[in-house]
Amino acid sequence: MDKRVLKLRAPENLITLLDRVAYWRGVPRSRLALSILADGVRDFSPIDTLSIFSIVKGKINLSDQLLARLISVETHGGELFCTFCRSYSCSHVQRAKRFLVTARRSIFSSMTTLDHLGEKG
Numbered sequence: 636m637d638k639r640v641l642k643l644r645a646p647e648n649l650i651t652l653l654d655r656v657a658y659w660r661g662v663p664r665s666r667l668a669l670s671i672l673a674d675g676v677r678d679f680s681p682i683d684t685l686s687i688f689s690i691v692k693g694k695i696n697l698s699d700q701l702l703a704r705l706i707s708v709e710t711h712g713g714e715l716f717c718t719f720c721r722s723y724s725c726s727h728v729q730r731a732k733r734f735l736v737t738a739r740r741s742i743f744s745s746m747t748t749l750d751h752l753g754e755k756g
């Protein structure tokens with residue numbers, strides 16, 4: 636996927652806060668800006684820009700079409716954590732949570748019968 640340069644002129648206090656958050660998360664400013672931009676426009680895309688690519692050794696790997704890369708979501712202290720955004724709440728984590736809820740429902744719905752619920756047919 637082609638990548639183009641986007642230059643932004645932003646107020647100094649916004650850049651200061653962006654740098655503070657980037658430092659706190661341990662990511663470069665440009666990566667934080669990409670993460671925030673992608674999260675801000677993702678809902679306006681006509682196609683689903685995040686899909687589950689693979690699940691390997693406790694990691695959920697997502698294909699992110701907006702960022703044109705694979706993103707890993709893993710657990711840190713029992714919470715899902717995005718290794719790209721270094722966040723517990725970005726769109727990658729939200730997508731991984733939706734996947735897990737759907738998978739859990741699917742597993743339990745196929746395993747649950749009336750016998751499991753104590754009902755006799």
Ligand SMILES: [Zn+2]
Pocket residue numbers: 670706717718719720721722725726727728
């Ligand atoms: Zn993320």
